[in-house]
Amino acid sequence: MKVKEVADLVGISVRTLHHYDEIGLLTPEDTTESGYRLYSQRNLSTLQQIFFFKELGFPLKKIKEIMESPGFNRNEALEVQRNMLLEKRKRMDAMITMIDKTIQDSKRELVMSEKEKFAGFDFSNNPYEQEARERWGDKAIDESNARINNMSKDEQKLLGKEFDAIYNKLAKLRNQSPESAEAQAAIEEWFVYLNKMGDYSLDVFKGLGQMYVDDERFTKNIDKYGAGLAEFMRDAMAVYADNKK
Template identity: 55%
Template structure:
């Protein structure tokens, strides 16, 4: 059954503006345009959109996604299998990072001691057991760009990134009395988004979810609010605004 652009937007949790952009660049062209000018999306369009969002989540650019999907040799079922394998590997790494966060909280409280190696468990993005298959299917250039976003920074960059993050916390704390949607707040939260994407790969939606964790998990709240009371909530709100504006 054909769906209107607004229905697809709500179904896939992406903006109408994004769907219009995909149409304009030929990435997702609706199968039908009504005489009144309404875009109508078929089941095949929805299947392609699902693939687009999977590839986007893995860090591929829109241009690379279009090239992959338009390749006559593209196999949708095979791609879904590969998506699953990569996401399972990513979930395993994230589980390790969450465990490292929990241990670090205990370390900061003085309840346990952590070695330097333990402090960075889960931050090794240098190996993906499915990368070779991905390169064979989608090409070196596409995988290299996606892979670069998941690379752990070299040791000599870690302190620099830590200092950047602390500076952003302080600057955000200083303006936490302003509206989260203000230009000043959004400029600073954009810097936070950019720094986080040096450590991992965050889509705007994932960035928004992370912001919600800052207030839902008291451990995050406690650590962030060390820079200023209410900072975690302010960042959560500002990150949500940023994500909604950059879908």
């Protein structure tokens, strides 16, 4: 199938398919002598897989990394994606039910208790903290929380200012090479800052950088300081960790 036929079939733009080709995410099986891209059945299966990952919030760079991994298994990926989508549907169904009840409550068709109005929300756990615990264990996180809790309000305020200063500095450097002297000096400040709150080894530091890109929640918050900052920090943290070992 030619690129226009594929675009019409799946409901995306030709430009999107060109972009996927340019970044090496979906390379057409063949190209005609006149330069037309030709997509095979295998290409279409790959495209479907890409869409499943996108629906679950994976960025394109991470999708490419996963699908190019030597251990990638399409059927296993489909099982994982199915389970993730079922969980997503479960959460969405709960939220829709609560919205429907809220509409009825606003129309005085039923009366919701104050507890029912917030039944679909759960702020009891910090998702960032939970994921960090799962990846690196409890020790570093517990030590970090304990140190912050033991600080005075002024010390915590000063720590917050230091955080902003480091991120603003890194944001100004994000278009430089992550290996540059300036970038490495700034990322070292981030490493020192983190170790004021916990015990972050070089391996943990490098893993944290990767998480900035893998998890769209982190990427979104970090990139508020400047588009592309999360990726820049990931690369700079990896260089720093490797050089310091």
